[in-house]
Amino acid sequence: MIKMQQTMRWFGPQDSITLRDIKQAGTTGIVTALHQIPVGEIWTVEAIIERQQIIKEAGLEWTVVESLPVHEEIKRASGSYLQYIENYKTSIKNLSYCGVKVITYNFMPILDWVRTDHNFINKDGSKALLYNQDAFTYFDLYLLKRPNAENDYSEAEKETALQFGNQLSEEEKQLLFKNVLLGLPGSKINFTAEQILSLLDNYANIDNQKLRENLIYFLSEVAPVAEENGAKLAIHPDDPPFSVLGLPRIVSTENDIKNILEAVPLKANGLCYCTGSLGANKNNNLEQIIEDCGDRIHFLHLRNTFRESDNIFRESEHLKGDAKMEVIVEKLLVLMNKTKVSLPMRPDHGFLHDVDETNETYPGYSLVGRLKGLAELRGLEMGIAYKLNL
Known part of the structure; x- marks a missing residue:
């Protein structure tokens, strides 16, 4: 049976959640990034190995990069964007050389995810x-x-x-x-x-079409490098999956994803399948995205949301929300056993429980809330595997 690789995100040595905490949660893989390196600069082999060694000494493995950030000048195709693309290629090569093969990124202008x-x-x-x-x-x-x-x-x-x-x-x-x-x-x-x-002034003349063109150009440059080095690029969907601050959004819908994957038809050009980000758009069919993307899905973010109205959505328990997690996990298990690829998965976000109130963490990344989600997803996977006789 091919199962999901259970991982958890760690923000580095400054994270109040320690590698020991994560190891005791039962995971073997770490999702992290070299946040100390300014966006656009090269991730050197030395810096990558240093982080790998810290993780290895804790009895864990760095399996996924989240994220190798894309410089704003690349998104705008302005200024020194060509040099930043060359730097990005070098970072991909260095990560691959060190054995870190799954690289997550996003193409959201300026802000990352947004909650009120x-x-x-x-x-x-x-x-x-x-x-x-x-x-x-x-x-x-x-x-x-x-x-x-x-x-x-x-x-x-x-x-x-x-x-x-x-x-x-x-x-x-x-x-x-x-x-x-x-x-x-x-x-x-x-x-x-x-x-x-x-x-925002820098994006005054950039609409969805222009941003999409810039993404496709970026991918046409970096995806072949990833392919040649055995690496996989996984684009994270927009969060929320609609425009904020008048900024363009181009990774919000099933059609957006289809266009991105078709425009650069290399296996290395793939998707970070985030059920929370995609699920916040009621028009997205999460099960169909698995069917359509197949072996272009390289990383899994499993979390759930509940849409209270057209104007409000909130994050729910991992197994209780608008996304039918039992159907999604079953489709993912069938996919993995068909492709013979074990996809890395992390329980994305989690509730903040009283026991973690005094521990300063990045919003959504408390230990107990994510551990609860991991345990539920692990149990769901085992039950479905038994049902399918995998």
Whole structure:
């Protein structure tokens, strides 16, 4: 039987969750990145081996890179983007030389994932991540005050957002501002309004079509290098899977993914199959994406969301949400046993439980919440494998 490789994300030596904690959770693989290296610079063999050695000494293996970030100038095809692409190729070669073959990245302009509430209180008192479009619209229009933002919203949307904001205290407004401008994964430094507004100016003339063209050019350059070196590139879907701050989004739908994979038809050009990001769009058929992408899926993020309305979604328990996780895991097991490839999987995000409240972690990455998700997914996989007689 071909099973999923069970992994967990670790943000490096500065992470409050230790490798010992992760090993005791029962995983063997580590998903990490060299966050200390500025975006665009080469990941040297020496730096990669240093991180590998730390992980190896803990009895674990670095199996997936998340993420090898793409410089903003590559996304815009401006400035020194050609040199940054060459640097990216070198980093792919160095990672492959060191035996780290699965490389995750995203092509979301400026921001990584976005939530408006990092501490939505569940019925049992645990806390979850939540996105509220009314809250985000209020942030965009009345807190960030993005120039011309009003053109992106209807009068009804603006009025609803204002009503939402009028109910917030000053402290709650500051918290909303902080939540939306959360720093990139691996960083404890949030964006400032000035930084975001300046970065947005650089995307003034870039729409979905232009950003897609830039992605395809990037992939046409780096995917052959990955293929030649036995590496696999896994693009992470947009999170949330729709435009924020008027920025283009090109990895949000089934059709987006199809276009990306067809444009550069190398096996190395693949997908990070994230059930949470894709599931936040009610029009995405998660089961069909597995059928369509087949051996182009290189990495699995398994988490779940619950859409309270068209404007609100929140992260749910891994096995209880809008995504039919039992169907998804069954399809993945069938796929892996057909292709004879064991896909690395991590339980993406998790609730914040009381026991982890005093441990400062990046939102969504508490230990107990992810361990609970891992245990549930592990049990689900075993039960389905037994059912299928694998």
